[in-house]
Amino acid sequence: MSASAQRPATMHERPSALPRRHGTRLRHYWRSHGWACHDNIDIDLLRWGLIEEAADSALASCFRLTDAGRAALGDTVVHNRGARSRHAQVVDGVARHLAGLGRLVFTELSVHTVDSTTDKARWAPCKPDVFSLTRSLRPDHLAPQVHEVKVKRSDLLGELRSAKIERYRELAAEVYFVIVEGIATLEEIPAEYGVILWRAEHGYTIARAAQRHDYQLETRHWMAMARARPFSVDEDSLQLSF
Secondary structure (H helix, E strand, O other), X not given: OOHHHHOOHHHOOOOOOOOHHHHHHHHHHHHHOOEOXXXXXXXXXXXXXXXXXXXXXXXXXXXXXXXXXXXXXXXXXXXXXXXXXXXXXXXXXXXXXXXXXXOEEEOOOOEEEEEOOOOXXXXXXXXXXXXXXXXXXXXXXXXXXXXXXXXOHHXXXXXXXXXXXXXXXXXXXXXXXXXXXXXXXXXXXXXXXXXXXXXXXXEEEEEEOOOOOOOOOOHHXXXXXXXXXXXXXXXXXXXXXX
16 A cells, blocks of 8 residues: 555645645644634644644643644744745845935834725824935925835735735835745736836846825824934945846
């Protein structure tokens, strides 16, 4: 009998990279030993052999991680750290380039913008990866830009579906998505947004210029910039790769 025939039904091959929701569920069971959710995610985790139902009949239905589940959880942590590291690398490269052009750059800006998706307008936080503007005393020459970095396809598609993308346009005359090559096609990103491709070996390439919109920076925007720390870099280390 072949090895595949001997493999239990619960050990179906799982994806090489665990989906985000499945990794989140594993962390939930690891941290809380909570009740089972009994949904499709649990079914996947069971058939992949990553969780098992607690045998104690005195307990409510709950799952615990198997050895394979603990190993998968560790792999997920390592993968997420790598993604964050790559995201930080791309953000740093964009910020360095814009600073090299003489722009005032922020990578930690947090500002409240108007959320117009609900019946009653309310404030919503907005934290662009890179926000920059020209150093000018003329309001019409500031040319504020937002560069939003995406290194995973799921993150990009999620943001395109959300209302967050609209809030960038309150801040900036031009909005760019900086994406890792291969995670999306140009046609998947709305035409009003610019697209910059990032390649590890070749740096950044502008695939499409952003459409320019009217903007009006208000006191709350300036106060957010006053609270934030501008991005700074030694001139000798600037590498212009656009």
